[in-house]
Structures are given as C-alpha cells and as structure tokens.
Amino acid sequence: MTTRDRLMGMANWAGSLGFALLVWQLLARRSDSFFFPAPSEIFPSMWRTADTGFGEPAFLSPSATEGFLGPGFAADVVPSLWRMLRGYTLATVVGVGAGVVLGLSETARQYTDWIVHFFRAIPPPALLGVWLVLFGIGDGPKVYLIAFAVFSPILLNTIDGIASVDNQRIQAVTVFKIPFRRRLTGLYLPSAAPKILSGMRISLGFAFVMMIISEFAGATNGLGLRLQDDLKFFNYVDLWATMIVLAVLGVLANLAFVAAENRVLNWQRSASKALEP
Secondary structure, X not given: OOHHHHHHHHHHHHHHHHHHHHXXXXXXXXXXXXXXXXXXXXXXXXXXXXXXXXXXXXXXXXXXXXXXXXHHHXXXXXXXXXXXXXXXXXXXXXXXXXXXXXXXXXXXXXXXXXXXXXXXXXXXXXXXXXXXXXXXXXXXXXXXXXXXXXXXXXXXXXXXXXXXXXXXXXXXXXXXXXXXXXXHHHHHHHHHHHHHHHHHHHHHHHHHHHHXXXXXXXXXXXXXXXXXXXXXXXXXXXXXXXXXXXXXXXXHHHHHHHHHHHHHHHHHHHHHHHOOO
C-alpha cells in the first residue's frame, strides 16, 4: 500500500466520521430528547472538571504535561483495561495450551468434547452472581469471569487448527524424525495460527463486553461501575461519553490486534516453508 493510498484511506475515514457526527448532531437537536444528547454536549463533558456537573472525574485533560489524559482515565479506564487484559491473557494461555493437547489427541477430544460444549453453553453474564458468592469481591473474580467468557472460542479454534494440519506434512516430519518440539513450533502452531488468531480476535470483543458486565457488581472503580452510576442518576451525557470512550478503546484494540496478526501470519508462512519436504 502506497503513501497516497494510506492518505486517501485516512481522508475517507475522517470524512465518514465527520458525516456521522453531523447526522447525529442534527437528529439529537431535532428530537430534544433528554436520553439522546448531541455530540456538542457529550464531548465537552469529557474535559469537565471534578467540581462541576455530577462530579465524575474527566477522561481527558487540556494539559499536555499530563498526556491529555484526565483523572477519570486513571480512575476508571486503566483498572478496567488491566482486568480485561489479565483475563484475556489467562484465557489465551490456557485455551491455546489445552487446545494443542486436545488437537493432537483424538482420544482426548472424544472424552472431553461434552465437557467443552457443556461449559460453552453457559452464558457468562449469568455467572456474575455465582462468581461473587464463590470468590467474593475484588479483581480476582472479575478476571476469572472474563477469562471464562473468552476461553471457549480460543480453545475450539485451537483444537480445530491443530487437528486439521495436513497429514502429508505430518508424515513428512515423521519420516525425517524431526523432534516434537520443532514439530510443534515449526508445523502445528504455524499451520493452526490463522484459526487460533481468529478465535483470539473474536474473544477480544467478548472480553470488552465481560469487562463491563463484571464491574456491575462488587466493583469500586471501572467503566462498568461508571456506566451503572450514570444510569442510576440519569446522567445520560456522561453515559454516552463513557460509551464513546469504550468504542474508541475497542477500535484501537482491534487495530493493534490486526497489526500483530499480520506480523504473526507472515512469520508462520516462513516457518511453514522451512519444513516443506
């Protein structure tokens, strides 16, 4: 992709965003609804100081020395993202590890298939109350709930990716007596990488959803608690501001994941070619 193509893509993106905000502004002004504030009300609230309005700390700051980040970013955004990242990482490590073991063994898959699908069928939000009773309040239960919610797509995609490795290539590395560790890192994982990463990308969206839901009970900070307070006190301007922050975080996380995915898939193609007979 050339520099001109990138600039054109950025211009198109900015134009579509500006058009969407303009339509939003016009519709909100025409509706005069308390529940549907205009962008001209929402965005200034992100810079609001703590001694005005409902007293919630602002997400952004006009000060460059603070990185343009207000106290609300450290108070709510950082704790939420830290819980989400820990839960997502835990699910990825356990899901990929278990998926590799089950993908390599058809017997193990037959014995555990019903267990995997049983727990997959449980809606994670329904476990919020049970989690609080079993594990109490604090970050731990929230991290485990996020991990539980995003575990299944990663596990199932890893199993499918490992189990679907081409038999001819498996036979080739067996004939040449390539050690198992090198088979794993040079054949199985590179071949399964597209499906594993697909499961991880799907799970990233689930992780953001569960990050919010897990903070609806037993939380002392976080974006989920902030959304709940905004609803409780009918503070719809700040409610929309928080949702915009969540949307921006989701877009940035997805862009970062896509960039990392492209690099990993380039690596796996090179690693796969190295083991071709």
